[in-house]
Amino acid sequence: MGEVAAGQPEFGVSVKELQELMEQRGTDAYEIIQMHFGGAQELCKRLYTNPTDGLSGSPTDIQHRKEVFGSNVIPPKPAKTFLQLVWEALQDVTLIILEIAALISLGLSFYSPPPNVEGVHDEGEGQAGWIEGVAILVSVIVVVLVTAFNDYTKEKQFRGLQSRIEDEHKFAVIRGAEVIQLPVGDILVGDICQVKYGDLLPADGIIIQSNDLKIDESSLTGESDHVKKSESTDPLLLSGTHVMEGSGKMLTIAVGVNSQTGIIFTLLGAASDEEKEEKKRQKKADAASIEEGVQLNEVHSVNHHINPAKSDNDKKGVGELPEKKEVLTSLGSEKKEKSVLQAKLTKLAIQIGYVGSAISVLTVIILIVSFSVQTFVVEEKVWSAFYINYYVKFFIIGVTVLVVAVPEGLPLAVTLSLAYSVKKMMLDNNLVRHLDACETMGNATAICSDKTGTLTTNRMTVVQSYIAGHTFKTDPPHYDMLPPKSAELLISGISLNSGYTSKILTSGIPGDPPKQVGNKTECALLGFVRLLGKDYQPVRDEFTEETLIKVFTFNSMRKSMSTVVPRPGGGLRVFSKGASEIVLKKCSFILGANGKPLKYNAIDRALTARNIIEPMASEGLRTLCLAYKDYVPGEPEKNEVHYGIDTPPNLDDEDAITTGLTCIALVGIEDPVRPEVPAAIRRCQRSGITVRMVTGDNVNTARSIAIKCGIIKPDSDFLVLEGKEFNYKIRDEEGEVKQELLDKVWPKLRVLARSSPQDKYTLVKGIIDSKLTANREVVAVTGDGTNDGPALKKADVGFAMGLAGTDVAKEASDIILTDDNFTSIVKAVMWGRNVYDSIAKFLQFQLTVNVVAVIVAFLGAIIIKDSPLKAVQMLWVNLIMDTLASLALATEMPTSDLLKRKPYGRTKPLISRTMTKKHSWPFCVPADSHIHFTLLWS
Numbered sequence: 001m002g003e004v005a006a007g008q009p010e011f012g013v014s015v016k017e018l019q020e021l022m023e024q025r026g027t028d029a030y031e032i033i034q035m036h037f038g039g040a041q042e043l044c045k046r047l048y049t050n051p052t053d054g055l056s057g058s059p060t061d062i063q064h065r066k067e068v069f070g071s072n073v074i075p076p077k078p079a080k081t082f083l084q085l086v087w088e089a090l091q092d093v094t095l096i097i098l099e100i101a102a103l104i105s106l107g108l109s110f111y112s113p114p115p116n117v118e119g120v121h122d123e124g125e126g127q128a129g130w131i132e133g134v135a136i137l138v139s140v141i142v143v144v145l146v147t148a149f150n151d152y153t154k155e156k157q158f159r160g161l162q163s164r165i166e167d168e169h170k171f172a173v174i175r176g177a178e179v180i181q182l183p184v185g186d187i188l189v190g191d192i193c194q195v196k197y198g199d200l201l202p203a204d205g206i207i208i209q210s211n212d213l214k215i216d217e218s219s220l221t222g223e224s225d226h227v228k229k230s231e232s233t234d235p236l237l238l239s240g241t242h243v244m245e246g247s248g249k250m251l252t253i254a255v256g257v258n259s260q261t262g263i264i265f266t267l268l269g270a271a272s273d274e275e276k277e278e279k280k281r282q283k284k285a286d287a288a289s290i291e292e293g294v295q296l297n298e299v300h301s302v303n304h305h306i307n308p309a310k311s312d313n314d315k316k317g318v319g320e321l322p323e324k325k326e327v328l329t330s331l332g333s334e335k336k337e338k339s340v341l342q343a344k345l346t347k348l349a350i351q352i353g354y355v356g357s358a359i360s361v362l363t364v365i366i367l368i369v370s371f372s373v374q375t376f377v378v379e380e381k382v383w384s385a386f387y388i389n390y391y392v393k394f395f396i397i398g399v400t401v402l403v404v405a406v407p408e409g410l411p412l413a414v415t416l417s418l419a420y421s422v423k424k425m426m427l428d429n430n431l432v433r434h435l436d437a438c439e440t441m442g443n444a445t446a447i448c449s450d451k452t453g454t455l456t457t458n459r460m461t462v463v464q465s466y467i468a469g470h471t472f473k474t475d476p477p478h479y480d481m482l483p484p485k486s487a488e489l490l491i492s493g494i495s496l497n498s499g500y501t502s503k504i505l506t507s508g509i510p511g512d513p514p515k516q517v518g519n520k521t522e523c524a525l526l527g528f529v530r531l532l533g534k535d536y537q538p539v540r541d542e543f544t545e546e547t548l549i550k551v552f553t554f555n556s557m558r559k560s561m562s563t564v565v566p567r568p569g570g571g572l573r574v575f576s577k578g579a580s581e582i583v584l585k586k587c588s589f590i591l592g593a594n595g596k597p598l599k600y601n602a603i604d605r606a607l608t609a610r611n612i613i614e615p616m617a618s619e620g621l622r623t624l625c626l627a628y629k630d631y632v633p634g635e636p637e638k639n640e641v642h643y644g645i646d647t648p649p650n651l652d653d654e655d656a657i658t659t660g661l662t663c664i665a666l667v668g669i670e671d672p673v674r675p676e677v678p679a680a681i682r683r684c685q686r687s688g689i690t691v692r693m694v695t696g697d698n699v700n701t702a703r704s705i706a707i708k709c710g711i712i713k714p715d716s717d718f719l720v721l722e723g724k725e726f727n728y729k730i731r732d733e734e735g736e737v738k739q740e741l742l743d744k745v746w747p748k749l750r751v752l753a754r755s756s757p758q759d760k761y762t763l764v765k766g767i768i769d770s771k772l773t774a775n776r777e778v779v780a781v782t783g784d785g786t787n788d789g790p791a792l793k794k795a796d797v798g799f800a801m802g803l804a805g806t807d808v809a810k811e812a813s814d815i816i817l818t819d820d821n822f823t824s825i826v827k828a829v830m831w832g833r834n835v836y837d838s839i840a841k842f843l844q845f846q847l848t849v850n851v852v853a854v855i856v857a858f859l860g861a862i863i864i865k866d867s868p869l870k871a872v873q874m875l876w877v878n879l880i881m882d883t884l885a886s887l888a889l890a891t892e893m894p895t896s897d898l899l900k901r902k903p904y905g906r907t908k909p910l911i912s913r914t915m916t917k918k919h920s921w922p923f924c925v926p927a928d929s930h931i932h933f934t935l936l937w938s
Contacts, residue, residue, distance in 0.1 A: 047189060187202055211248060547565070549651065730766070
């Protein structure tokens with residue numbers, strides 16, 4: 001185990017040398033590692049780490065590494081101080097106008113009219129004239145302080161949420177010869193990290209062992225093509241990039257501010273400061289600040305990883321980093337579309353602004369004209385500068401009418417309601433990453449859900465099997481019951497052709513079932529090995545991960561996994577497992593009752609599908625096929641291939657390697673439906689939400705689970721499609737997706753089986769873009785895989801699985817389900833509707849008073865040539881309504897009654913017809929407006 005020796009406190013490599021290494025790409029990096037450091041193994045020695053056992057984990061060693069190489073933390077942007085927030089609040093245009101008007105009013109209050117001006121001056125009013133100006137200033141100060149305090153609290157909550165998300169992000173690290181899940185902030189230089197499909201790399205490192213590793217480096221290079229990585233071709237892994245395929249081990253050599261992501265964020269901070277200085281010098285209000293791209297107005301990314309940056313593909317080659325300035329400029333350039341509620345509030349604010357401005361201007365004009373005519377025409381008085389005081393008051397009344405007309409308390413109500421809901425939703429296993437997702441979920445009309453882990457328990461077990469010509473339905477066979485060759489190949493195939501991170505551990509609680517760690521499907525197979533009376537670990541000990549010759553890892557396109565290992569007696573052995581219909585098509589032989597290979601043709605495959613696979617799938621079981629292929633040095637059997645030392649097989653030719661297989665066994669894996677899911681789906685259906693299942697499983701398995709969940713009912717009109725049939729129905733002759741064809745499919749579609757991530761994205765986009773329904777569809781999607789990212793991004797609300805989800809899926813999501821349970825989605829719907837209704841209640845309450853106050857001011861200007869409500873009175877009423885009403889209405893708890901109504905959809909107005917009638921005072925005076933109007937006039 002790696003640890004700095006007591007008498008040797010200095011490492012054999014410096015931070016600068018490691019940074020310079022990370023600037024290299026491709027084979028150049030490999031050559032430098034070999035020439036300057038003596039290879040990856042020698043670099044491990046220089047960093048006092050062990051490539052197999054990792055760091056020792058001793059406190060002194062950890063502390064020393066932090067002092068020399070730093071921690072894996074990128075310091076967040078400093079929070080705005082309370083005074084900065086006060087200054088920002090003071091920038092509001094209406095408040096500035098009020099401040100100026102109040103100061104003019106205050107100045108004029110100390111001006112006495114000349115002796116020849118009669119009838120315009122009240123002695124008592126003159127003595128108290130300063131009160132109105134001061135009162136307006138005081139009310140402005142209170143509004144500013146309340147706004148600043150709210151923003152301060154909001155930012156504090158955001159940072160708390162960001163911290164929570166970062167704490168949730170852990171990575172597999174080897175320490176003390178054991179694999180542990182370590183918070184990414186605790187990863188150090190010298191740590192050996194296990195890298196696998198779906199990971200978001202938390203630090204820079206070099207590969208010391210890899211299996212079919214492909215990385216998405218678009219976040220740094222702008223290139224969308226996946227980069228193939230290996231120890232000898234391109235051994236560098238960069239923080240902030242995504243593992244799209246394969247697995248491996250990485251030696252960490254740069255963390256925190258010294259990593260590539262950290263360097264960019266450091267430059268980002270410097271660029272932000274320069275931009276601010278430039279803005280100050282040029283005084284351009286519209287100058288674009290890079291800071292805006294990364295400010296924390298929403299919790300946007302896990303662990304401060306940067307967004308994908310775009311670059312010119314013609315100018316940049318794969319693996320070539322763009323200029324740092326290009327990366328910085330692109331940050332924050334992509335704007336997230338407005339949420340459903342944001343869009344409605346924006347539209348409402350514009351409408352209210354137009355009406356308020358019109359009434360405000362009209363009020364000022366009427367007051368000025370009527371006063372001028374009365375004073376200078378009818379009464380024929382002489383002009384004096386003192387009269388300016390009256391015009392200022394008229395102007396203040398006009399501005400105040402505008403202030404009262406616009407419900408400034410709305411942002412406060414929205415923020416309070418969202419912040420309160422987000423905090424409470426954490427208790428309901430919903431970790432909200434984007435605040436607007438909370439209220440958008442309340443308008444959801446459709447949920448496209450995964451099957452595994454969301455609708456089911458994700459605790460898989462093999463309950464049926466077909467081995468050596470026999471079907472075992474109730475009890476699993478014992479090892480001794482099977483032909484020796486079949487049994488030996490079955491045990492070896494499962495043990496070796498699985499991720500070594502997948503394990504079965506004994507539960508620490510007596511009576512509890514064993515703990516499944518890693519991929520749940522592989523855990524089911526490893527559990528099956530134990531049911532056969534054997535253990536997978538001795539096989540893995542004999543063939544360590546480093547001895548595996550080639551691994552074709554599972555992905556959504558292959559739907560299978562294959563591993564090439566040394567064959568006992570010489571040659572190679574290929575093990576393959578995957579979806580039964582996929583792997584069986586590659587099988588030319590099958591092991592019979594005596595363990596000997598039999599010819600296996602298309603007719604045999606059809607019989608197997610009808611007699612074995614379909615009955616298993618109809619019971620809701622996931623069916624897998626396990627197969628193998630031998631390359632032998634001598635004379636091959638009929639199911640073997642000759643292995644020549646001079647002509648070895650091309651291991652990069654996957655099709656050649658994984659065809660001509662021999663089927664060992666078929667297994668049926670059960671993943672029980674969560675007991676609470678059927679009731680949750682019924683609640684969704686009653687509340688007007690359509691639930692669809694989108695899964696990669698067999699169509700019969702998917703249909704069976706959908707019936708058990710209640711997604712489809714035998715007497716209803718529904719569609720159950722496979723991915724191929726779905727694409728056939730929605731594409732034209734040229735293969736293009738047509739919305740009109742999609743509109744014929746999605747309304748009745750309830751199950752999409754054997755679907756690819758592209759199919760999922762196409763379905764989600766089609767439903768969102770469809771105009772079939774009057775109020776348009778609002779779609780929520782669940783996903784756990786790396787390739788679910790596009791669909792999660794496209795959806796109005798994307799739910800990622802907190803337990804089974806990859807880092808990439810979590811980053812693309814809006815809400816993380818910490819328990820991977822569908823019932824938590826239903827709770828999110830309830831909270832979302834509660835937010836929406838709370839804001840609607842606040843609008844109804846405030847607009848009732850606002851409409852009355854504006855009408856009183858307007859009618860007063862016409863009838864009595866003055867406003868019955870003084871400016872300061874309207875401001876204080878407005879302020880009290882804004883704050884207290886927001887607090888009261890924004891913090892209501894949701895009730896189950898919220899799920900008894902239909903969703904509002906995307907386009908239904910925020911102000912309903914009933915609310916419009918209540919506020920149309922001149923035509924329909926309700927009790928609340930009548931009472932307010934009478935009180936204000938009296």
